[in-house]
């Protein structure tokens with residue numbers, strides 16, 4: 001692509017999406033895969049989602065139990081810290097807000113460490129997880145997630161950079177203080193707001 005092409009594309013993105021596009025992001029039509037390491041193999045029979053830490057009583061869901069929770073469909077945009085944005089994604093799954101009806105959080109709970117099959121972790125403030133468009137998703141644009149994109153279950157936090165949207169989620173650990181997860185330990189920003197360009201710290 002020539003500089004002129006890049007300039008024209010920026011113009012087009014801005015005309016199409018306006019304020020929905022955070023600074024220095026480019027719209028892509030495909031969906032890149034960004035994983036540190038390999039895609040974990042997951043057996044649905046053994047799959048569990050565990051809610052633990054600052055809760056009165058721990059709670060674990062089997063896949064069948066998780067599927068029985070009330071579902072929503074939410075439309076949102078994806079913004080990756082490496083500079084691409086994928087607009088108008090339709091996610092289907094369970095709102096984190098809905099899931100949390102199944103535990104009693106201790107008053108100390110302030111942040112969440114998201115744990116994944118394969119070992120990845122990322123931290124998200126509790127308030128950031130309680131928004132109306134934050135969900136644990138199993139479908140994208142009308143299809144089951146593919147293994148590379150987080151099947152069976154991934155987190156989607158549309159208002160933060162996409163590294164916070166953990167794939168292959170297996171647990172939410174409630175913490176009294178915000179602690180860095182995997183990429184946050186390696187210099188990614190502790191919160192990651194794309195509109196403030198909180199990329200690295």
Ligand SMILES: Nc1nc2c(c(=O)[nH]1)N[C@H]1C(S)=C(S)[C@@H](COP(=O)(O)O)O[C@H]1N2
Pocket residue numbers: 031032033034035036037080081116117118120148149150162163164165166167168
């Ligand atoms: N478990 C896990 N979740 C992850 C990652 C990862 O390596 N492992 N990468 C993160 C990063 S850096 C990005 S940009 C998005 C990429 O999601 P995608 O591969 O579906 O595009 O997933 C995030 N969630």
Ligand SMILES: [Mo]
Pocket residue numbers: 034080081082162163
């Ligand atoms: Mo990323």
